[in-house]
Each structure stands twice: as structure tokens, then as C-alpha cells.
Amino acid sequence: MKIVGLTGGIGSGKTTVAHLFSELEVPVFIADKVAKSLYNQKEVINLIKQTFGEHLFKENKLDRQALASIVFNDSVKLKQLNEIIHPRVHHEFESWLKLQSSSYVIYEAAIIFEHNRQDFFDKTILVTAPKQIKINRVMARDGVTESQVLQRMSKQWPDDKKSHLADFIITNIDLEKTISRVQEIDKILKDL
Ligand SMILES: CC(C)(COP(=O)(O)OP(=O)(O)OC[C@H]1O[C@@H](n2cnc3c(N)ncnc32)[C@H](O)[C@@H]1O)[C@@H](O)C(=O)NCCC(=O)NCCS
Ligand SMILES: Nc1ncnc2c1ncn2[C@@H]1O[C@H](COP(=O)(O)OP(=O)(O)OP(=O)(O)O)[C@@H](O)[C@H]1O
Structure with missing residues (x-):
């Protein structure tokens, strides 16, 4: 069974993406x-x-x-x-x-590359979105201030530092496009 790491900075939408995989019957572990x-x-x-x-x-x-x-x-x-x-x-x-007994499982966590854990996974997926969109999403979701979000972001790597380490990147802005990309990646992973 393959283990696929799914990561992304705060507000990128990695939990949203994880749920899209679980809708495709992929077992998902949310750290x-x-x-x-x-x-x-x-x-x-x-x-x-x-x-x-x-x-x-x-x-x-x-x-x-x-x-x-x-x-x-x-x-x-x-x-x-x-x-x-x-x-x-x-x-x-x-x-x-x-x-679990599927062809692959998803392990979703905010911190994978920051702790050099990529080698634990057969493949990794990085979810990204522009910084201001991420900030706005978290402020709306959690009712926190911009500076609180920025503080947490400062403990995580920026997308450009992580993107070259990931096997797949999902740019999560338009949800419909994200859904298509998840379907595409799922197909590749099931055929591995
Ligand atoms: C400090 C805690 C209690 C704050 O709880 P809160 O409900 O405010 O945040 P929540 O757990 O929902 O995390 C929200 C986001 O914060 C960021 N974040 C959380 N923990 C960390 C961390 N250790 N390092 C960097 N960013 C983090 C992530 O983007 C995460 O998705 C909580 O974040 C926590 O227990 N963190 C340590 C455990 C951890 O690393 N969890 C993440 C994956 S195992
Ligand atoms: N493509 C999208 N369009 C609009 N809203 C979105 C999109 N993706 C995610 N969101 C919303 O943005 C917020 C953050 O998404 P989500 O919780 O999936 O992010 P996360 O990366 O898991 O965040 P965190 O690191 O804080 O746990 C949620 O309220 C979610 O519903």
C-alpha cells in the first residue's frame, strides 16, 4: 500500500482537498x-x-x-x-x-517538508494558494486577526521552498479546478 503525504500551509485548503480524496473512497488520516x-x-x-x-x-x-x-x-x-x-x-x-486495504492512503499534515519527513512517503502532494487568499480564508474561518495568521505562517515554509520537493502540486483557488486536479492525481496514484 502506498502512503501519500498531503501538505500545505495554513489556509491553503489541504483539509478541503483531503475530503475530496475521501469522496473518491481513499482512506484519509488527518494529523x-x-x-x-x-x-x-x-x-x-x-x-x-x-x-x-x-x-x-x-x-x-x-x-x-x-x-x-x-x-x-x-x-x-x-x-x-x-x-x-x-x-x-x-x-x-x-x-x-x-x-486499511486500499491501493493508497493519504496522510494530511501541515508540516512534512519542514521536518524533512518526505522520505517517509511514496509520493507527496502540496496544496498551494496565494498568500493573501490563505490569510483571508483563515481569518474568515477562525475569526482571528491577520497578525495571528502571519505568526503561524512564519513557523511554516513558504510555498516556493516546498514546491520543488513535492511530486504533485494542487493550486487551490477555483474549487472546480481543484476537484478535477484531485481526480487526475487519484487516477495516477491508483495506477502506480
Ligand atoms: C497549538 C494548537 C493546540 C492550536 O490549536 P488550533 O485549534 O488553534 O489549531 P489547529 O490544530 O487547528 O491547527 C491549525 C493550523 O495551524 C498550523 N499548525 C498547527 N500546529 C503547527 C505546528 N506544530 N507547526 C506549524 N504550524 C502548525 C497548521 O497550519 C494547522 O493546520 C495546535 O495547533 C497543536 O496542537 N499543534 C501541535 C500539533 C501539530 O503539530 N499539529 C499539526 C500536525 S500533527
Ligand atoms: N478553493 C476554495 N475556494 C473557497 N474556499 C476555500 C477553498 N479551499 C478551501 N476553502 C476554505 O478555506 C478555509 C481553509 O481551508 P482548509 O481548512 O481546507 O485549509 P487548511 O490548509 O486545512 O488550513 P489549516 O492549516 O488552517 O488547517 C476553509 O474555510 C475552506 O472551506
Whole structure:
């Protein structure tokens, strides 16, 4: 079974694209979503409390905004959080993968090239969109300010640094064109 990495910067539309693949019956693993579920595990809660402070949890529920404002303002803290979360996400992926039986699966994550993880995948897909479109999408979706989006973007590589590393690029502006491109890539991947 082939493992295809699907990535893109904040607001590029990678989750939207991941859903288009799942509509084509491709199993999709969304790393962001799995990362979120880890914050319910006792061991992770304790590690986050020890590393970033007890105040981040109210009745064992994570204040995501508070954690975001710590880690996206401080690269060392972001690295600490990544070190807690990423190996556990990977472990969940390995368990999930064993249950799949399709010709290929999609692993969707914001950070693949930044952490030099491309060799883990048989193929990679990069979703791109112009910077201002990405900013506007995230501001509209999450009700955050432009500077909050820019801060998160600064922790990710710009598209031009990632594009030459990807096997496929999806320029996600017009949704109809994105749908056609997903169908085209799916056909290629199924024939590999
Ligand atoms: C800090 C947290 C709690 C903030 O939660 P919030 O709901 O605001 O954001 P969410 O998880 O939905 O992420 C939204 C986007 O932020 C960006 N982002 C998230 N984590 C990271 C990271 N570690 N590095 C760079 N960008 C990131 C991505 O573009 C992502 O798609 C959360 O982002 C988190 O747990 N991050 C660490 C885990 C992680 O790396 N997840 C991403 C893939 S495993
Ligand atoms: N082609 C498109 N046309 C219009 N809106 C779009 C398009 N693609 C995505 N969007 C919208 O833009 C927002 C961001 O898309 P999505 O959540 O898929 O991006 P993402 O790359 O997964 O973002 P994040 O890194 O923040 O998780 C969503 O509200 C989505 O509905």
C-alpha cells in the first residue's frame, strides 16, 4: 500500500482537498485532528501541564488558544510541543494504517517538508494558494486577526521552498479546478 503525504500551509485548503480524496473512497488520516484528540489522554495532559503550565487546562480541557499563543510566539516551545505530539500522532497513524486495504492512503499534515519527513512517503502532494487568499480564508474561518495568521505562517515554509520537493502540486483557488486536479492525481496514484 502506498502512503501519500498531503501538505500545505495554513489556509491553503489541504483539509478541503483531503475530503475530496475521501469522496473518491481513499482512506484519509488527518494529523491535525488526531493531534487534537491526544489532548484527552492523561499522559499527554500531564506532559503539557509540566511543560507549559497547569493553567492551560480547565477541568482537563485544553485552552487551545492559550497554548497556541505560547508556542507560535516561541520556536523553542513549539519544538517542545512538537516533540510531545508528533511521535504520538505517528504511532496512531501506524495503528490506523494496519486497518486499511486500499491501493493508497493519504496522510494530511501541515508540516512534512519542514521536518524533512518526505522520505517517509511514496509520493507527496502540496496544496498551494496565494498568500493573501490563505490569510483571508483563515481569518474568515477562525475569526482571528491577520497578525495571528502571519505568526503561524512564519513557523511554516513558504510555498516556493516546498514546491520543488513535492511530486504533485494542487493550486487551490477555483474549487472546480481543484476537484478535477484531485481526480487526475487519484487516477495516477491508483495506477502506480
Ligand atoms: C497549538 C494548537 C493546540 C492550536 O490549536 P488550533 O485549534 O488553534 O489549531 P489547529 O490544530 O487547528 O491547527 C491549525 C493550523 O495551524 C498550523 N499548525 C498547527 N500546529 C503547527 C505546528 N506544530 N507547526 C506549524 N504550524 C502548525 C497548521 O497550519 C494547522 O493546520 C495546535 O495547533 C497543536 O496542537 N499543534 C501541535 C500539533 C501539530 O503539530 N499539529 C499539526 C500536525 S500533527
Ligand atoms: N478553493 C476554495 N475556494 C473557497 N474556499 C476555500 C477553498 N479551499 C478551501 N476553502 C476554505 O478555506 C478555509 C481553509 O481551508 P482548509 O481548512 O481546507 O485549509 P487548511 O490548509 O486545512 O488550513 P489549516 O492549516 O488552517 O488547517 C476553509 O474555510 C475552506 O472551506
